[in-house]
Structures are given as structure tokens and as C-alpha cells.
Amino acid sequence: MLAATKILQRLPFFNRMFGVDAEDGLQEINSWPALMIASSFIWLAVAGLLGVAMPLIQRFDLGSELFYMALTAHGAALAFPFSFQLMAGISLHRAGGCVGKPITGVLPALIFICMNLGAALLTVAILLGFSVSLVVMYPLPVVGVANGQWSFNTLVLGFTGIALVLTMMIYLYPVQLLKMMFFGKKREDLILSERTLDDPGMLGMVIAALVLIVMGTPLMIIASYVLVALYGIIPLDVVAWATKPVVFQFAFFTFAHNLMEAMALMVISGIYATLPLYLADGTRELYSKRLANAALWILLITSFSSFFHHFITLLPNLPASLAYHGNIMSWGTGIGAALSIFTILATIWKHGLRKEPGIMIALMGFVIYVMDGASALVTSNVAWSFQLHGTMWQSGHTMTVLIAMSMMWIGVLYHHYPVLTGRTLSAKQGNWFMVLFTAGALGAGLVMLAGGAAGMPRRFADWAQGGWAVYGDLILVTGLLMAVGLIILAANFMKSRKLDEVPGSASAPEAAE
């Protein structure tokens, strides 16, 4: 039995939700992904509560330090060990079943350990006061030590955690994916639904893995130097070049921006792969592979240099010409999105759609994703950036894009679930989750964007200061809708039924290939 299967069996509640069948011969593609998915939901449960806590902390004046702590823990946990780990689990599972390669050995174990141990260390640091927000705002971690906000040891702990998480995202996970795509022997017994790179759904995964490695490496180099210096192994002045804020910031945002684009490529390719399986006429084909692939390539090329939009307000330290470049490239990604929209709608129009909760959830995630895209384009325009940068608009954008991608993955997970666990989910509860979570996510997104439009600052412990408290209350209400949706989802996983106990579902595993 694989280590992952054993760990899963010891997890209370979550074993009920994601435990795999050790006897079905598919453990080698099921276990590690299932464990990653289970852990991602554990992080979601904790960090989602912190989301709801934030408006309450402000309402009841529980203190700004508590607010910033909750904010940092919420953002970091939901971006990395939740969203990214969820994606890693489902995409590895998909890759395994498509190319017939096992997900076993040291690498998957390292992926799991680096992400969860790293995030846990960072969380401990945050609880010790390391409130730097999920983007660390370099050089804030160092300045905070100098002006007594947290200790040097806390900083070292936090950075160690971040380094582990980055190692997982930039190297271990992409390498595992590429290894499965290009190396090793195909095992017929593990193939669930064979696909090749010719398929847009597979192409997107490979591009995304490459983007992570290429765009992450500069940050990895800089972060490693800084970390080694923090450990006292090399003197700090040797790494002076790496600790310059401008160097760190640019390396950070080239990665952070492309990380989001890579995650988008990954999930859009997941949709491209899943949608055809739910067409009413059984065609199993996208409207146009050519258009689908074009969307992926446009997204890839425009995303490389659109990260300049993070620095538009640095004028003239970011020359105006680069600000315009970032503006144009960002809207270029919008063209890619427009092609995806057309591909999806034309596919559905042409072939009709089966109303299964999995695909519906994924499509609602796509709607939220488009809302996020619209908000992202607007704030990348140079004129609007000067009014929106640093406002709640930006938080709305960050949070919405992650929610959208996670929701699409949850839709895809719905599809994988019978193979992963040998159990089946209720359609009724799936629909309730879809309705509540979509309403909550669209609502929270719109409220945060509106707050930003009204000048409400992001990461700000005093919403009452400019009369923005009402937006905070609305975030609470919409957040609760999401929370109820997620509780229903959890109940659905808990009460999932064995495939062979469900009348008429004997064919489910094939339907869910």
C-alpha cells in the first residue's frame, strides 16, 4: 500500500471524503493526488473561516494586528496550499490517467511535503506576528525586524516556509508533470482515457509547467541567496544585489503574475478536456481545436511581459513606455480569453450539453473567471491603474481569480471523483453548491471591486476611516453564502456512496473517464 493511501486512511473526516480504494488497481494514479486534494480542502476549511473572520474583526474592533494576521494567513493559505495544491492534485491525476503513468516514488511525496510543511511553517511564523501579506511586500519582512514588529527568527522561519512552497511550485510539481508527459513507460492498465499533446487539454498542461519553471527560476535564485544569507551561511553584504527591493520585487512579480497565468492555462486546458465529455450528442469534440490552441498561445505570449502592470504607479521609475507595454499586453490576454469564450459557447451551441453538476460547476467557475478577467483588464489600463492600484479592487481581483480557478477545478474534480475514490456524489447537493458558491463568489467579487471603485484601500485594518464599513459587511454576507456552499460540498463528499451500491451506476467509472 502506498504511503499516501495510509496517510489518507488516518485522516479523520477527510478520509471519508477522499479516501481511495486500495484494491481497485488504480492506487498508483489515485493515492497521491487524492491526498493532495484532501489536504487542500483542509487548508480551505481553516483559511475560509479566516476570510469570514476579517469583516468580523473590523466590525467588533478586535484590533489591527489580528486583522493583518488573519489577512496574511487567509491569502497565503488560499493561494498556495489550497488553490495550487488542489490544481496539482487534480492535474496530476488527469495526466496519469491520460498518459498511463503512475504517480509514485519520491517526487510526489516531496511535492506533498514541501507544500504542506512549507505552508505550515509560514503559518506558524504568521501566528508569531509575521504579517507581511501573501506577496511579502519585500523589504517589509526585513524592515519589520528592524522596527520591532516581529523577530529575526520569525522572519527566518517564514522565509524557510516560503522557500519550500516555491520549490514545490517552481520545480517539483512541473517536473513531475513533464516527467509523466515525456518520459517513462506507458502502462496500459493505468490508461483511463488516452490523450496526446495534440489535444489542447494536454498542450495547456505542458505549457503551464514550462512557464512555472522558466518564470520562477529568477525568483528561486534570489530567494535562495537571501535565505542562505539569513541562515548566516554567507555574509549579508555578499547578497546585497539580491536584497535590493527593486530586484526582489521585479523577480517576484514576473513569477507571481506568470504563476497566475500558468494556473489559468492549466485550468482552461482542464475545461477544454472535460467539456467535450459532457456534450449531449456524444461528439466529444471541441468546436475548434485550432481556436482553442490559439487561445492558449496568445495567453502564453502576452502574459510574459504584462506583469509591468503591477508597477505602473512607480512612474518614472517604471518608464511610461513599459507601463503602456504592460497595458497593451494585459488587454492582449483578454483577446485570448475572448477566444476561449467563443470556443466554449460554440461547442455547447453546436452539440448541446448534459446538465451534470460537474460540468455546470466548472462553467460557473468560468463565468467568475471572466468577471475577474474584466476587472483585471480595467485595472491594467494606465489611466485606471492610478486610481485603483492598492485599493480593494486589487484584492477583489486576486481573490476572484483564485476562487474562479478553484471552482473550475472543483467541477473537474466532480468528474474525476468516481475514479479517484470509487464513490459517487449527489447531483442535488452538487447543484446547491453550484448556486450558492457562484452567487457568493460573484457577489463578494463585485462588492470588493465596488469598494475599490469607492477608494477603499486593500489590506487596511480601518474600513470605517473613509466610510467603507458597509462594503465590509457585504463581504461578510456574500462570504457566508460561499461558506454555506462549501459546507454543502463537504457534506456531499462525506456522504458519497460506493459505486456498486448505487443502482444503475455500474457504468459510472467509464462515463467519468
Add this chain to the structure above:
Amino acid sequence: MLESFYLTGWGAFGMMLFMLVPFMAVFFYVVISKSYGDSSPSKAPQSSFVKMERAWIGLVIVVFVAVNIASIDFMPTTATAKAMASGEKLTEVSFTAESWSYDITETKIEVGKPIRFSGKSLDTMHGFAVYHPDGKVLFTMMLMPGLEGPTSLVHTFKDAGTYTVRCLEYCGNSHHEMRDELVVVAAGS
């Protein structure tokens, strides 16, 4: 009209809705009518799909280009470049930011005079956002420590009143208390 579109957060919100609402209407129509409604395959010929595809991509490109070109006149980058090129005398207002306050050389400003704001951060990342007395953000600047030159832009105030300065780059536990004021007075007073 265009000014309140490009120079307010609500204009931005409007633009976002302009993209979102029609999309949602079409998306829900297609998804619902093709799943809950009649899910049989469409009989429309391939050529009509291709026509739609071209029209849609054309529309998107036209809207994207138009919105961005029309925005050029409203960019602070443009206003700054114009003011610098005009040879007009600029009033200099410099400031430094340090956790968690500002040090501003001149906080009394006249309506109608082009002001060049130039600022540096002495410790970590900070922002310098100027809020109109009615609560709207006029512009925000990002201050990154360790750079040689300051972040700077030229702005000309239209209304007299007390403007609030806030930091919009998260800078630690008292970030929300990092605040200052500018007093804008009528010309000649």
C-alpha cells in the same frame, strides 16, 4: 463625460460591467437553453459559426483598441509628460515616507497650478494616494525604497479643500494610520 469615465473608480466599474453583463447574458442563455432547454445539436451550418467567430473577434479587438486609445489623454503619464514639455513653471512638492508617516515639504497648494509631486520611501514599500475631499482617489503613487530617483508625477488641482493622503501599499501593523493632509486653496489666496 469621458473624464468621469476614465478618471473615477466608478468609471472603471462601469467598464468592467460593460464587458461582464453582456457576456453573462449570452453565456447563461446558451448554457441554459442548450442543457435545460433543447439540447439537440444545432442545425446551423459551419459557415454561420465561422461568421460569428470573425464578428466576435473583430468586435473585441475594436472595443479593446478604442477604449485604450481614448484613455491616453487621461493618463497621469500623459499629463506629466505634457506639463514637463510645456516649459511652464512647476510647483515642487517633495515628500518622504517612512513607517508610518510622511514628511511633505509643502502642504499648502493652489488651485490651477501644475504641481510636481516627487516622493521617496526611506524604509519599505509605501504608497502616496491623494483623496479628493469627496472621497474619490485622484491618483496613487508607489514608493519603492532604494531607488535613485523619486517616484513623481504632475497634477493640477481643480477644487479647493482639504485632501487626504493615504498609504495604499501594505507596510505593516500601522499601515492604516499612515495618513496626511494637503490643503488646496483658491488661486492667489
